[in-house]
Amino acid sequence: MxxxxxxxxxxxxxxxxxxxxxxxxxxxxxxxxxxxxxxxxKLASNRVSTQLEKPLELPVIGAEHAPNLVHWLSGRNVVIKPAPANPEGEIAAQNIEVILMIPAEYADKWRGSEPAPVEIWHDSSRDDARIPVERVSGLLENYSQSTGALRLLSRGISPTAAQAVRVERKDLATAxxxxxxxxxxxxxxxxxxxxxxxxxxxxxxxxxxxxxxxxxxxxxxxxxxxxxxxxxxxxxxxxxxxxxxxxxxxxxxxxxxxxxxxxxxxxxxxxxxxxxxxxxxxxxxxxxxxxxxxxxxxxxxxxxxxxxxxxxxxxxxxxxxxxxxxxxxxxxxxxxxxxxxxxxxxxxxxxxxxxxxxxxxxxxxxxxxxxxxxxxxxxxxxxxxxxxx
Structure with a gap:
């Protein structure tokens, strides 16, 4: 030893x-x-908070087909931008993170109380586009639920009748x-x-x-x-x-x-x-x-x-x-x-x-x-x- x-x-x-x-x-x-x-x-925290709080710039293709939707988005910290000439190229070049495309059939579907289609264009391989895409998806879902509830009320039906199951999540994760x-x-x-x-x-x-x-x-x-x-x-x-x-x-x-x-x-x-x-x-x-x-x-x-x-x-x-x-x-x-x-x-x-x-x-x-x-x-x-x- x-x-x-x-x-x-x-x-x-x-x-x-x-x-x-x-x-x-x-x-x-x-x-x-x-x-x-x-x-x-710190860099990641600042990036997330900045992307969540700053106005979301959203180019919209076919905005004239859904003026109510465009106006509703404008009132929720979304800045509507004109559609680019080459949307796929702009996303591929990372000049634009997300684009909302409203097809011409949107108006007819809307007036017929049918599901009106919209498309969210983005590149899922880009991590920096994740938060803007989630913001747009969340806003559209909120708009869809609110409008659907108004349609049911106008027909004398309670909006809760369409909700057969209410799912609540209980997060058991500790600090x-x-x-x-x-x-x-x-x-x-x-x-x-x-x-x-x-x-x-x-x-x-x-x-x-x-x-x-x-x-x-x-x-x-x-x-x-x-x-x-x-x-x-x-x-x-x-x-x-x-x-x-x-x-x-x-x-x-x-x-x-x-x-x-x-x-x-x-x-x-x-x-x-x-x-x-x-x-x-x-x-x-x-x-x-x-x-x-x-x-x-x-x-x-x-x-x-x-x-x-x-x-x-x-x-x-x-x-x-x-x-x-x-x-x-x-x-x-x-x-x-x-x-x-x-x-x-x-x-x-x-x-x-x-x-x-x-x-x-x-x-x-x-x-x-x-x-x-x-x-x-x-x-x-x-x-x-x-x-x-």
Whole structure:
């Protein structure tokens, strides 16, 4: 144990001598992530409020066919615009978000008390057109319901007679679960930070020392090679957990400023402690996996080339859950990356994590970390490890 602690101290001391690298690792992530999230959140909030409150400019094709409808829309914060010469081209060029088309048959259908057709032209692949389209759809539905009710009253029929079922929605989502929905991005950022938090130290302590030919004298010491490797992994885990702690604290500080920006986000100290516990296995897994890979690399550049591939692993669960949402199942807490994603989402949503879920997660997480640790130890017994070429 003394040898392992000595190696750990040596690696951390070497790392902290490179102040620029330490500053980038410990400050850039914790400062950049919260600033990015709050900035994007504020931008999205301003965009939504602006699109909902500002007058809606609505080009209308065939406005002369429905003067009452056009007049009604004008009184509801809608600015009626003349129809463009090439409506499809204007929408494709993103010059216009939504167009209302009223066909010539509208007037005849209206006078015959039949459903009068209208068309909403838009590009569903454009996210910036979503709110204007919803505003137009909502206004038209309101107009249709109001006019239909007046038609029934004119015939001596109660408007409620046409409503066989009245549907009411009861939203059981809590304030905490809504915050969890807004923080759906958080698991990926934290998992990625924990997974590669000690990457620089691991690469420098293995491939870097091998390239500098300083690994051979270290392996020639009386200390067991497994303990030398363990000291290096332990140092990387310490640095990775320090990075995670600073990242979580920066999120905590940033979310305290969020209400002043119109964003409702929060993290309690208990949630921070729980997330740190959840992320310990992923730090161990990432450090062990990178140690195994970097131990076989002949140079720092070769070891760094694997980082682009490894960085894809934490994002896979996020992509899978976006495409194919799944209900929580016990087996999910045994799958690396997916387990961390599910655990962090439950924490930010303030949902109860059962004893079985904690047990499966910690057992499988630490178990996989221990397996990677053992594999790395076996790699350090390879005599070719000390040879740089």
């Amino acid at each position: 003394n040898a392992m602690i000595a190696v750990m101290k040596k690696e951390l001391l070497d790392l902290f001598r490179d102040r620029k690298t330490v500053a980038i690792s410990l400050l850039m992530g914790p400062l950049l992530f919260p600033a990015l999230i709050l900035g994007l959140g 905490e679960s809504r915050i969890g929905q807004a923080l759906a991005f958080l698991p990926y950022m934290l998992i990625l930070s924990g997974f590669i938090g000690g990457a620089y130290l691991v690469i420098d302590a293995t491939a870097g020392e091998r390239e500098r030919q300083s690994l051979e004298p270290l392996l020639a010491t009386p200390a067991a090679r497994g303990l030398i490797m363990s000291g290096k992994i332990l140092a990387a885990c310490v640095f990775g957990m320090l990075t995670l702690l600073l990242t979580l604290l920066s999120f905590k500080a940033a979310f305290m400023l969020a209400p002043s920006l119109g964003i409702k986000l929060s993290l309690s100290w208990l949630q921070i402690a729980q997330m740190l516990l959840v992320l310990v296995p992923i730090v161990l897994i990432g450090t062990g996996l990178l140690t195994v890979i970097a131990a076989g690399a002949k140079s720092v550049k070769e070891a760094q080339s694997y980082m682009s591939i490894l960085m894809m692993l934490p994002i896979l669960p996020t992509i899978i859950l976006m495409v194919n949402p799944m209900k929580n199942a016990l087996w999910q807490f045994a799958v690396p990356f997916l387990a961390q994603n599910q655990m962090i989402l439950k924490i930010v949503r303030s949902e109860t994590i059962g004893t079985a879920e904690w047990g499966v997660y910690l057992a499988c997480g630490f178990g996989m970390g221990a397996v990677l640790w053992w594999i790395a130890a076996r790699r350090y017994h390879n005599e070719k490890l000390a040879v740089s070429a």
